[in-house]
Amino acid sequence: MxxxxxxxxxxxxxxxxxRPRVPVGPGDDCAVLAPSxxxxxxxxxxxxxxxxxxxxxxxxxxxxxxxxxxxxxxxxxxxxxxxxxxxxxxxxxxxxxxxxxxxxxxxxxxxxxxxxxxxxxxxxxxxxxxxxxxxxxxLPRGTAPLTRAGGRPGDVLYVSGTLGEARLGLSLLQAGRRRAPAILRQKRPEPRVALGRLASRYASAALDLSDGLAQDLGHLCAASRVGAELDLEALPLTPAVRAALGPEGALAGGEDYELLMAVPPERTSVFERACLRAEEAVTRVGRLTPDAMGRIRTGRGRAPRLPAGFDHFRRGRQGAD
The missing domain is CATH 3.30.1330.10 (PurM-like, N-terminal domain)
Known part of the structure; x- marks a missing residue:
């Protein structure tokens, strides 16, 4: 039939x-797994x-x-x-x-x-x-997960890769362009799985950048009950993003799917060496501060109105979760 x-x-x-190597896979009411x-x-x-x-x-x-x-x-x-x-x-x-x-x-x-x-x-x-x-x-046995709540004042902030390209790619698509490196970043983001496993040995907190660095750093600060200082000039931006969006625009760029990591200062040197050996590009962009209100400052102590990232329940552009 x-x-x-x-x-x-x-x-x-x-x-x-x-075919997955599990006790029961597709075809039954539930899959049956054999976790470690x-x-x-x-x-x-x-x-x-x-x-x-x-x-x-x-x-x-x-x-x-x-x-x-x-x-x-x-x-x-x-x-x-x-x-x-x-x-x-x-x-x-x-x-x-x-x-x-x-x-x-x-x-x-x-x-x-x-x-x-x-x-x-x-x-x-x-x-x-x-x-x-x-x-x-x-997670390996005995390994704690990286969460948003583990950051401490003095931790150094790192981001992976480059920022703002997915936002630029979306704007190019909306303008009728179909081919550009930034468009590929919008269409096919690359999850930083290997870097995440490496960072778990050094970082105190982390999250992925789905809604923009400004908004996602705010989530980390709120969970860790700290503030942050960002060096806008240190943000890793391609020439195209710097010209089209600038550092402030890149802060609001959702869907980068890079990692934001907080690393205790005594571990930064060994973390950077490990990333270099693994050919994982990371950039220092700031540090966490003892500000329980979660304020994010940029430049020489300035606290500007940071751009908001993507929010599904505000009107606006196509964006991320």
Whole structure:
């Protein structure tokens, strides 16, 4: 007997992924996993049409990549090793099968890169395309997770990579451009998984930059009950971002998916040497201060009105979770 359309689509999507090495994988009501004795880190995130991507600008491969990348970035910020994920797809009824295959290819390529296995999920119909992923990672036994709450006054602030390119890429897409390095950063962010695992040995606190450095640093300060000083001139910006947005604009640039890390001063030298050996680019951008109100200052003690990052419940541009 021929299967119904939903189950045919599920089989087609799963065919792009290797069979997971778990006790029970896709096909049952639940996946059954065999975790190690280390702590488990669980995250969930969604990418939604016309919020996180637009089909006119993003290929199906881009969409699949981004849906998984934003979850891997959360695992990276905790220092976790990615292990498993489940994927719930909401598809318009007329969504083309070749495009579904493109989503699967983009997602599975990134999954293979980071060694994370698809172990289950769900399909449903909807007015717009959305993908919700729940991902799980593991910490080595005896290793504490990196959280937002571990920062202390005097800790040195580092960011990975460069900032503001995803925001610039979005503005270029909105202006009709289709090819530029910044556009690739908007479409296919690269989660800093290896750096997160390295940083877990040195950092006191961390989080990923999904909503912009100004807003996400505010989250870290609030959780750690500290303030911060930023050196705007030290921000790692490409010439294109510096010209188009400047440091202040880059502070509000969501969807970079870089890591913000607070490292105790006595560990900074060894952390920088470890990053150099691992070819992980990090930049000192400031320090945490004993300001229980969580104020963020820039320059010579100035406390300007910092730009807000992305917020789903304010009107504005396409952006991140």
């Amino acid at each position: 021929k299967r119904a359309g939903e189950f045919s689509l599920i089989d087609f999507f799963l065919s792009h992924f290797p 004795r280390g702590a488990q880190c669980i995250t969930t995130d969604a990418v939604v049409e016309d919020v996180h991507f637009t089909r006119a600008w993003f290929s199906p491969e881009d969409i699949g990549h981004k849906a998984l990348a934003v979850n891997l970035s959360d695992l990276a910020s905790m220092g976790a090793r990615p292990r498993w994920f489940v994927c719930a797809l909401a598809l318009p009824r007329d969504y083309p099968r070749p495009a579904l295959g493109g989503i699967a290819r983009g997602m599975s390529a990134l999954a293979r890169t980071h060694g994370i296995a698809l172990v289950g999920g769900n399909f449903t119909s909807a007015r717009e395309l959305s993908i919700t992923i729940t991902a799980a990672g593991e």
